[in-house]
Amino acid sequence: MSEQDKELIAAATDAISSRYRNDWQEVGAAMRTRDGRIVTGVNIDAYIGRIAVCAEAIAIGRAITETGDHGIETIVAVRHPKPDEPGDIAVVSPCGICRELIYDYDARARVIVPGNGAPMVTTVAELLPNKYRRGSE
Structure with missing residues (x-):
């Protein structure tokens, strides 16, 4: 893990530390865009679980809206x-839906996930083999 990866974990940790609400906001995410900017997000929970939105999706949406950058160099989520x-707050793996979303926006994205005793870096393609594709894509 590089210093930039550690910086990303710290940004996700800061995001959820400052916005944590038990049973409402428990996960923070941070992503580095391909042009080097860091964008964060926290999950949005709801009484009806199907309409909850993951922190990674919020970060990706913010990156597109605020920076115009659709590329994901690296992304990480942490849980409070x-x-x-x-x-303590710790790195968590993206859920299946987030893996699909990350892959759709950048198939070359690096993802920080829990490892044996310490976070490690992998690729979204390694986390999502046999990715669903529409038609003949």
């Missing part, structure tokens, strides 16, 4: 523990 849970 609930008040009664032990532990």
Whole structure:
């Protein structure tokens, strides 16, 4: 993991640390665009789980809206523990829907995920083999 990767984890941690609300905002994400900018997001939970939006999707949407950059150099998500849970904010893997979204926006994206004792870097293609494609794409 590079210093830039650690910086991204810190940005995601800062995002959820400042916006954490138990059962509402528990996950923060940070992504570095292909032009080097860092964009963050936090999840948006809802009473009806199907309409909740993941932190990675919020970060990608913000990057497109605020910077115009659709490329994802690297992305990471972290989870804030609930008040009664032990532990610290930690890197989590993107859910299946987020893996699809990340791949759709940048098939070359690097993703920081939990490793054996420390976060590690992989690619979205490694996390999502046999990616769904429309028609003959």
